[in-house]
Amino acid sequence: VEAAECYLELGKHHEAAKIFFRIKEFDRAIEQYMNFVDNYQDIEKVSFSDQELDFILKNIVEDKVDTRLADILIAKKRLPQLIIELIRSNNLRSATAVFMRNTIDIGPELIAFNDFKREENGLLASLFSNVGAYEYSGMVYERMEEFDRAGESFEKGELYERALYCYERVKNKIKEDIRNLEYQQTKTE
Numbered sequence: 001v002e003a004a005e006c007y008l009e010l011g012k013h014h015e016a017a018k019i020f021f022r023i024k025e026f027d028r029a030i031e032q033y034m035n036f037v038d039n040y041q042d043i044e045k046v047s048f049s050d051q052e053l054d055f056i057l058k059n060i061v062e063d064k065v066d067t068r069l070a071d072i073l074i075a076k077k078r079l080p081q082l083i084i085e086l087i088r089s090n091n092l093r094s095a096t097a098v099f100m101r102n103t104i105d106i107g108p109e110l111i112a113f114n115d116f117k118r119e120e121n122g123l124l125a126s127l128f129s130n131v132g133a134y135e136y137s138g139m140v141y142e143r144m145e146e147f148d149r150a151g152e153s154f155e156k157g158e159l160y161e162r163a164l165y166c167y168e169r170v171k172n173k174i175k176e177d178i179r180n181l182e183y184q185q186t187k188t189e
Contacts, residue, residue, distance in 0.1 A: 001019075001025075003019055004020055004023075007019065011039070013035040013039060014033075016028075016032045017029045017030075018049075029055075030069075033056060033072065036072075048076060053072070056073060057078065057082050060073075061091070061094075063091060067097040070082060071101060074101060074102055080109045083098060083099060083106070083110060083127070084116075086098065087123045095123070099130075100131060107128065111136060111140060122144070124140050125140035129156075134154065134156040135154065135159055137157075138150045138153035138157065138163075147167070147170040150163075150166040151164070151170065154166060
């Protein structure tokens with residue numbers, strides 16, 4: 001603890017956070033990680049252990065800390081993993097806030113993730129809509145075969161040909177459903 005206090009006096013927040021984390025004073029560790037994020041410019045140049053990154057991710061997912069801490073995960077290329085975990089925990093608000101802190105396009109990586117349940121894919125599409133990434137939102141809705149919603153997303157993104165294509169797919173799907181229903185009725189008669 002004395003070493004951590006020395007680091008605090010020197011303004012070395014990350015070193016203090018690592019010590020607090022190691023001695024399981026988690027609240028103090030989080031406080032120092034926050035101070036580090038608020039006061040340090042080149043986060044990507046600083047080394048973090050996997051245990052530290054997992055700890056930070058877990059605390060953000062459990063909604064125990066400010067999403068500013070995501071800057072560490074962004075710098076260490078762990079943002080897609082964080083957003084996936086936030087969506088799985090049904091936390092669209094934090095997922096949106098974290099996504100907005102990011103400066104690189106991780107949309108394709110999130111779309112490529114195919115381990116989501118249907119409702120989680122719906123949250124991913126909503127996330128993309130929330131941040132104005134309507135093309136990605138439309139792509140997720142297409143994958144879910146919700147062509148009407150996909151068309152709306154593409155339309156918002158001014159991708160009118162893609163929207164029209166989706167609206168055509170809705171009409172064709174309705175016609176196909178009617179044909180299948182009629183066929184089922186003739187089989188039962």
